[in-house]
Amino acid sequence: MSITTLGQFIIEKQQDFPYAKGELSRLLRDIGIAAKIISREVNKAGLTQILGEYGSVNVQGEDVKKLDIIGNETFIWALEKGGEVCAMASEENDDMIPLQGAYSKNGRYVICIDPLDGSSNIDVNVSIGTIFSIYRRVTESGTEPTLNDVLQPGNKLVAAGYVVYGTSTMLVYSTGKGVYGFTLDPSIGEFCLSHPDIKTPEDGKVYSINEGNAGEFPQGVTNYLNWVKETDKATNRPYTARYIGSMVADFHRNLLKGGVFIYPPTAKAPKGKLRLMFECIPMSFIAEQAGGKSTTGTERVLDVEPTEIHQRVPVIMGSKNMVDKVLEFMK
Ligand code: AHM
Ligand code: MG
Numbered sequence: 001m002s003i004t005t006l007g008q009f010i011i012e013k014q015q016d017f018p019y020a021k022g023e024l025s026r027l028l029r030d031i032g033i034a035a036k037i038i039s040r041e042v043n044k045a046g047l048t049q050i051l052g053e054y055g056s057v058n059v060q061g062e063d064v065k066k067l068d069i070i071g072n073e074t075f076i077w078a079l080e081k082g083g084e085v086c087a088m089a090s091e092e093n094d095d096m097i098p099l100q101g102a103y104s105k106n107g108r109y110v111i112c113i114d115p116l117d118g119s120s121n122i123d124v125n126v127s128i129g130t131i132f133s134i135y136r137r138v139t140e141s142g143t144e145p146t147l148n149d150v151l152q153p154g155n156k157l158v159a160a161g162y163v164v165y166g167t168s169t170m171l172v173y174s175t176g177k178g179v180y181g182f183t184l185d186p187s188i189g190e191f192c193l194s195h196p197d198i199k200t201p202e203d204g205k206v207y208s209i210n211e212g213n214a215g216e217f218p219q220g221v222t223n224y225l226n227w228v229k230e231t232d233k234a235t236n237r238p239y240t241a242r243y244i245g246s247m248v249a250d251f252h253r254n255l256l257k258g259g260v261f262i263y264p265p266t267a268k269a270p271k272g273k274l275r276l277m278f279e280c281i282p283m284s285f286i287a288e289q290a291g292g293k294s295t296t297g298t299e300r301v302l303d304v305e306p307t308e309i310h311q312r313v314p315v316i317m318g319s320k321n322m323v324d325k326v327l328e329f330m331k
Contacts, residue, residue, distance in 0.1 A: 006032045006171065006182045006191035016177055023084045024134070024158065024175070027109055030082035031132055031161075032171060032191055034074045038115070038130060039169040039184060041070050045122065067122050068092055071115030071130060085109045086137055087145035089309050091117075091278040096150050096309065106142050109158065110135050110149045114278040117162075118246025129248025133160040133282040150277070150309060154302030160282035164252045172198070172252070174289040179255075195256075200290040204258025204319040208243045208250045216266035218297075220330030227329065247274065251283050251317070255290055260322035264297070265314045272296075272314035276306055280315045293323040297330055 004012075010025045017024070045067060072092045076099070079085045083103030089096045091114040099107065111134050118128040136158055137149040161173025169184035171191050181195030207228055214222065228239040242259070244250050250261055263274050274280050284294030284301035294301045294317035304313060316326050 004193040006193070009180065009182070009193055013175070013177075016175075023108055026082055027084040027134065028159065028173065030078045030084070034078040035130060035163040035169070035171055035191075036184065036189065037074045037078075038071050039163070039165055041067060042128065042165045046125070068116045068119050075113055075115055079111065080104055083107055085111050086141070087149055088113065089150045089277060090115060091275060096145070096147055098145050105144070108137055108141055110137050110145065112150065112277045112282070114275070117248050117279065118244070121244070121246050127164060127166040127244060127246050127249035129165060129246060130163040131248060131279055131282050132162070133277070133285070134158045147309075151306045153305050154281035154285055157281065157285050157302070160285040162248050162252070162282065162286070164248045166249060166252075170194070170252070172286065174286055176289065179286055179290045198255065198290050200255050200287065200292040201258030201319055202291070203321045204254065204260065205238055205240055206242045206254055206257060206259030207239060207262070207322070208241070208254060208259060209262040209264070210243060210245070211241070213266045213268070216268065217264050218330065221262065221264045221326070224326050224329040247279060247283065251287075254318045255286070255292070258319045258322070260316065260318040260326060262316050262326065263314060264316075269312065271312040274312060274315055276301075276304060276311045276313045277309055280313050284315070284317055287317045291320065292318050293320045295323060295327065297327070
């Protein structure tokens, strides 16, 4: 049998990091376990009483769904049990959460997660995702973690990835040495390597943007959108629009097929809607690791210095040539 499970792969790859003591490997394994639990819950969401709103509103003023909470708690549980992580920041919590596991204080890593991204799609059976990013803590191990541990730019990332709960569940991650994708085989309950060393096409046909906000876009983005449509009039119809409204799913399609994902500033969200720490940094890391590009329009997303956990930034990411084309219009 020629399958490689996520667990086997992580251990094999540990040799790429001669100084590694196995903590990152264990942490990645814990993330895999949390992902499997969330996948199980997502898959039976229609059957159990976990659809619908929880009745509370999160920091961004959005309704919190029950599955968001399950996702958040599953991560806290898995990471506290593992003990490699001293603190977590989550899209679902206002403040950083110092983890309370028996060994958490000694943990050398911090993690940022969006436990369930695209949550408005949960109740209608459309793909959603989990996004994570891992940093080395900056404070001494054994001490109380501080906000400085979490507020690190993307160029300090140790690893990042996402899980997409789609037609199948897939986990995609990178430790800075390429991007690897694993598909969950429900019959054996394991993530199996299905997409080794993912490289995103340099060019693509898909543009993904919420054009419902078109009246509020910066002029450069409007000009780009006019251009892709004009170009459509040519015999080959090169460009096509695809927008699910779940960034993980939109990003994943574009990563494999080629495309550009844009969330520009709008009048309602002058800094863009997507969160730097939870959404833009990890996805930009994957995009770059796969040979793509990601920018806020003025700077590389991975170079943005974060000042607060829930900070938002505009984002243009995906196939290199497509991102460059948008930037050309934005000049
Ligand atoms: P969420 O984290 O509250 O689910 O919001 C993030 C989602 C992204 O997945 C998606 O790309 C975007 O919001 C869609 O926003 P909009 O409806 O404004 O296009
Ligand atoms: Mg989100």
